[in-house]
Amino acid sequence: MTTQSKLVRGWEVVIGLETHAQLSTQSKIFSGSSTAFGAAPNTQASAVDLALPGTLPVMNRGAVERAIRFGLAVGAHVAPLSIFARKNYFYPDLPKGYQISQYEIPVVQGGSIEFYVGDARHEVRLTRAHLEEDAGKSLHEDYHGLTGIDLNRAGTPLLEIVSEPDMRSSAEAVEYARALHALVVWLGICDGNMQEGSFRCDANVSVRRPGDPFGTRREIKNLNSFRFLQQAIDYEINWQIDRIEDGFEIQQATVLFNPDTGETRAMRTKEDAHDYRYFPDPDLPPLLIAPEWVERVKGGMPELPGVMAERFQREDGLPAYDASMMTQSLAFARFYEAARSACGQPKLVANWLMGEVSRRLNAEGRGIDASPVDAATLAKLISRIQDGTISNNGARQVFDALWTGEGTDVDALIEARGLKQMSDTGALEAILDEVLAANAKSVEEFRAGKEKAFNALVGQAMKATKGKANPAQVNELLRRKLQQ
Structure with missing residues (x-):
C-alpha cells in the first residue's frame, strides 16, 4: 500500500481503479457465440445474447479458469462458492435489461499488485475481481440523428478487477494499470489490446485535506490508453480542487474524458449499488470451485x-x-x-x-x-x-x-564504418610515446600531482588514434609510462 502522499496544491489525491479485462476465451461467458473482434455488426449475437424468451445462460468453464489463474497470481482468496447476480439498469445496448455480474460474493477476493514508480516500490491492495458479461455497443457516428446497436460484444466475458483507494497520484495509477495489464497478458487470460477494448479502466478520483475523511469521488469511465488515464486523472484532480476552493461541493457523478479537449464532463449522477437492485440470478446456480480445480490451475501457471x-x-x-x-x-x-x-x-x-x-x-x-x-x-x-x-x-x-x-x-x-578499436599494443605504445613527448607540460603537471593533466593526456591520445583506441587500455598504458 502507498505510504507517502504527494500533495497537489495542498490537497491529497485519492484514486482507485476498476479495470475490465476481456477474458481470452473463444466463446462468450454464457453462450457459444464467438468473441472474435471485428465481425460485421450483430453477426456474433446468439439467441442467448439477444435475450430471446426461453433462453438460459450456461457458464463458460474457461472464463472461470482464467479468473482462478488471476486470483492465484495476485495472492487472493479464490472463493469455493460465489454467486451470480443481476445488475438491473436500462440502456439500449443491454438486451436483457440487466447485466449478469457478481455482487456480494465474488470469485476472487483480496490480493495485491506490486509495481514501481521510478525506483520506488509500491503495492496496491485489490478489493475483488468478479466475472461478468459485457454489454453491446451503441453507434452514433455513422447515423444522422439515429443510434445503431451492435450486440456482438453482448455477453463477452469480463473480469472486473477493483482496487482499494490506495493510489495518491496519476503516476501511481498509470504504473498500477501498466503492471495489471502486463500481468493479465503474462497469464494469457487477456490479450491486453486496449484499442479493441480488451483492457479498459474506470478511475474513481477524489481529493481531501490531509487527515480528513475521503472526499466525494467522481468516476471517469472507459479509459482505453495509459496516456488518457493520466490526462483524465490530472484534469479531474485540478477541476475538483478548483470547485472546492471556489466554495462548491463535489457531487458524486459518472464522467467521460474527451481526449480532444483534455477535459472531463459529467454524464450522469453516479449510481450506488442499491440503484441497480442487485439480486441473485435465478437462472444460474452458485459457482462451485473445488480445491482440486484450483490445484490443477496452479500446476499449469507460468x-x-x-x-x-x-x-x-x-x-x-x-x-x-x-x-x-x-x-x-x-x-x-x-x-x-x-x-x-x-x-x-x-x-x-x-x-x-x-x-x-x-x-x-x-x-x-x-x-x-x-x-x-x-x-x-x-x-x-x-x-x-x-x-x-x-x-x-x-x-x-x-x-x-x-x-x-x-x-x-x-x-x-x-x-x-572503421569503428574497430586498436588492439595492437605495440602500435598504441608508439603513439602514446609521441603524445607524451609533445605534451611535456601536462606530463610535468601530472607528476606534480595534478590529476586533470592525466585526463588531458588521455584526450590527446584518443585524438591521435582518431578515437579507435580502447580507453581502458589507453588509461592503463599511460599510467604505466608516466610512472616509469
Whole structure:
C-alpha cells in the first residue's frame, strides 16, 4: 500500500481503479457465440445474447479458469462458492435489461499488485475481481440523428478487477494499470489490446485535506490508453480542487474524458449499488470451485513476474529495479533472457534494454516484440564491447545503423564504418610515446600531482588514434609510462 502522499496544491489525491479485462476465451461467458473482434455488426449475437424468451445462460468453464489463474497470481482468496447476480439498469445496448455480474460474493477476493514508480516500490491492495458479461455497443457516428446497436460484444466475458483507494497520484495509477495489464497478458487470460477494448479502466478520483475523511469521488469511465488515464486523472484532480476552493461541493457523478479537449464532463449522477437492485440470478446456480480445480490451475501457471525478478536478482546479480524492468512483460523477459544467455553479460544487457532499446521503442510506440534489433544481434553487439573490438560510442553508432536498417550484421558494420578499436599494443605504445613527448607540460603537471593533466593526456591520445583506441587500455598504458 502507498505510504507517502504527494500533495497537489495542498490537497491529497485519492484514486482507485476498476479495470475490465476481456477474458481470452473463444466463446462468450454464457453462450457459444464467438468473441472474435471485428465481425460485421450483430453477426456474433446468439439467441442467448439477444435475450430471446426461453433462453438460459450456461457458464463458460474457461472464463472461470482464467479468473482462478488471476486470483492465484495476485495472492487472493479464490472463493469455493460465489454467486451470480443481476445488475438491473436500462440502456439500449443491454438486451436483457440487466447485466449478469457478481455482487456480494465474488470469485476472487483480496490480493495485491506490486509495481514501481521510478525506483520506488509500491503495492496496491485489490478489493475483488468478479466475472461478468459485457454489454453491446451503441453507434452514433455513422447515423444522422439515429443510434445503431451492435450486440456482438453482448455477453463477452469480463473480469472486473477493483482496487482499494490506495493510489495518491496519476503516476501511481498509470504504473498500477501498466503492471495489471502486463500481468493479465503474462497469464494469457487477456490479450491486453486496449484499442479493441480488451483492457479498459474506470478511475474513481477524489481529493481531501490531509487527515480528513475521503472526499466525494467522481468516476471517469472507459479509459482505453495509459496516456488518457493520466490526462483524465490530472484534469479531474485540478477541476475538483478548483470547485472546492471556489466554495462548491463535489457531487458524486459518472464522467467521460474527451481526449480532444483534455477535459472531463459529467454524464450522469453516479449510481450506488442499491440503484441497480442487485439480486441473485435465478437462472444460474452458485459457482462451485473445488480445491482440486484450483490445484490443477496452479500446476499449469507460468513463472510469475515477481518470482522471475527474484531469480534475475539471485542468479544474474541484477539490482531489484533492473529485475523489475526486465519482467515488465513476458516478451521483454524472454528478450532479456535470450540476449543474456547469448553474451553472458546480464547487467550490460539490462542497461541496454532499459536505455537505448527502451528509448527507441517508446519514441516509436513499439513493443519489444517489434524491435528491429533482435536479442541475438544485441548480444553480439555487447560481446564486441566486452572483447574490446568496439567502444561504447562506436557501439551506439552500430546500434543506430541496425535499428534504421542500414545493416544487419554487427561485425560488417564495425568494419564498414572503421569503428574497430586498436588492439595492437605495440602500435598504441608508439603513439602514446609521441603524445607524451609533445605534451611535456601536462606530463610535468601530472607528476606534480595534478590529476586533470592525466585526463588531458588521455584526450590527446584518443585524438591521435582518431578515437579507435580502447580507453581502458589507453588509461592503463599511460599510467604505466608516466610512472616509469
